[in-house]
Amino acid sequence: MGTGAAINPSNITDEEELASFVDDIKKSSGTGYKLLPLLKEQHPMYDGKSANAVTRMRGYIMQAFWLTGLPDEALIYVYEELESDREAYLVAAAAIALRGAKTRRFEMASYVLTAIHNIKFYDKPISFERYTPKWPLRKYTTAIYELIATLNWLGCYAKPYLADLAELKLNADHSLGKRAISLLGKAIQSIGNDDTVVDTGCCNSENSCRKFNPGEILDASTLKHKVANVCLEDHEGQKLPFKDAFTQKYTLVAFFYTRCDNPLKCSLTISNMANLQKLFSEEGLSQQINLAAITYDSNYDLPFRIKIYGEARGLKLNESARMFRVTSGYKTLKQYFDLGVNYTGEVVNRHIIELYLLDEHGNISMSFQRQKIDNQDIISHIKDVLSTKKGEGIKRSRLKIAWQNFSSIVFPTLVLFLPKCPLCFAAYFSLLGITGMQLLPYAKFVFPIIILIIGINLYSIFRAAKQRNGFLPFYLCAFGALLVLLFGHFILNKYGMYSGLFLLFTGSVLNSLPFMAYLKLKSRFFSLS
């Protein structure tokens, strides 16, 4: 065993160290998990390296999974390269890595096919024989050769894509070389002949890598201390702190930079944001959610640059869709989002595709990372979040309704049961074991209270009429109140007053009924009549 195995992967800083570590790791199988920490873009070993060096490093790590075994946790990284990279070295490495997986999956073939289309015009001769190969090479491989080899390995799992592969071969004359076409033909034949019966159940067809990961939820105080005061400048040159930019509504935040040369990453992300903007409008979400794009490259991406970049990709920039650069506190912001980016000096040398959903307090409530943005998927997640939020609102409004119901019952009941005449007083007081007709002289003070309570009840039923069960309950209560007033104070007729009390009670009960129950009752009543 060489010196590499003794190295702690977290402490690796230079390329030679990395190569030595990987060379040692791949001597034994089942050690792939040791390579996992090296795949995070934030690893210090990528700091200060050129983009080509980062590609070399990641590719060398990734191809080692073929020998060490590919842990499930590494699949997302492999899929990411296949789906959105155009560096032949990395794509080839990802294709090789896939062949180290314990189980084959249908989804793998889909990623491989996407990678073939991504790389067919950008393929290059590649060698993994040593970390820094020297030309001329005795023999080389290419990304396309490796992708086709992986299709072969997938066998029956690539069967659903046979028609796509056949079409690719048919039109490959101008894009693939002779050898690639011949290998593709053999792969198609081999896949077609593989009659292994495989389980097509949920576990195989499901995407093993969820685009949605519940984000780190930080409480308001952490936010306040960490990012609230990070200074941003928008595309119009308006400066504002993070807390003002992201604490009014839900905001979908994407990261990008204008000097990104991978059209499948930043450029596509901003184009997708523009599409999302249209979809939000169509789905009626525009009022509930803002869009924001923050550059990784704040020193270069001045307001006029980000404005042109956004508008050129169809983004309609306004108060609810803004592009930002960070004028101070970028380190804090990077830490807050745990951004998947690294730098060589001031220039980005590697980054992932990443979007975050911030709530109205600026907390991260969701993250979409590493895989191509799927607008429909994002919209459905956002709808879920907003409906959950609405659900909480509904819970609150249920309490309010319950209180309204309670009060609409309580007030008339109070009216019903309050002593409204000397007899009632006598009855109540006798009920309580107190006799005392001497209270009668105070009846004139009780009546205004009753009137007030009836008034409050009527007002609350009137206010709720439109939201609840219409004006019928209000009319009943109003008529009932009139009768109580008339027969309880002026004409003094107990039957008239009881009728009034009955109407008051009925109106209040009808008002408090759930709308559907009220409708049912109403329709039954009218059908009977």
Next chain:
Amino acid sequence: MMDSATADENYRKIFVSSSDQDEIREALSNVSVLTDKESVKKATGILKDDKADPGLRVLALYKLAHAIASDKNLILYVLRLLKNKNLPGDIRKAAFSCIQSIRFSSPVIASVQTQITDIFKGLVEDKNQKIREDVISYLAQEKDEYVQRKLLEGIHEPAKALLPEEKAIHLLGYDIHAGIYPILRNIVEKSSNNYSRMEAIHILGSEPDAKDLLLKVYNNKKERYGVRKNSLMALKTYHPEEFNRVATSTAVDDQENPNIRAISINALAHSNNESSYNNPDITEHLKKIGRKVGSAVLKKALDYYLTNQGQKQN
């Protein structure tokens, strides 16, 4: 008098029918491009004939460009010519030019791209300097990692350099992600090669952190004209506000190099910023010194500034 199409057709006929070397050479030299089956066949025969005169083979190669662009096998044959170090340099150079010229026009080039890259990479250390420079330039524009590695190696260890340092810097500058800014800073600060420094300054314009270094170099009037000019231009491209400040003070500095002043005045005149093209301080000063200016370049820039100012305002 014959029109060009008729003349072309006549030369093509002579080329196809003649067996005389001189006649063939003359016809090939004058025909525009070979596209018809017969002439392509004959020219391909000449190209593939090892015993044919190298000059004639080169001519055939040039005239066959159209046919080569649409034929994978011919492209691969031309690549073999380029790779063959025993062939005369002219044939190999023509082979390289042919590949480069069909790069954008060939519908089948993508299918042989890996072979092209492999062969070009194999020629990075070719003994023929022209071929070496050409393939390195091609690969550097493709941001090829192997070439970047070799160029950086040459900058760190001049004994291993494949190209002059300034050329290597220029080629590395095609890739802003090449991570060369620390090396470039070092070159600007310490190197005695002003050509390298000029290239380095030009590229450092895209490094936001280099602003202070650029200003330092520009403000040192002992620096060479080219070095200062590049510093000023780098500031203009990436630090426009700083450039306006510096250029404005240069425009009114009578002790400044007239060429540097002319550049500053021209750049201010072409600016979209009214405070630059219509600066009363500059206008007043330029009007005052107008007649005394000895340098023709400065006089021209001054006239342009004053004239253009009026036009922009209208």
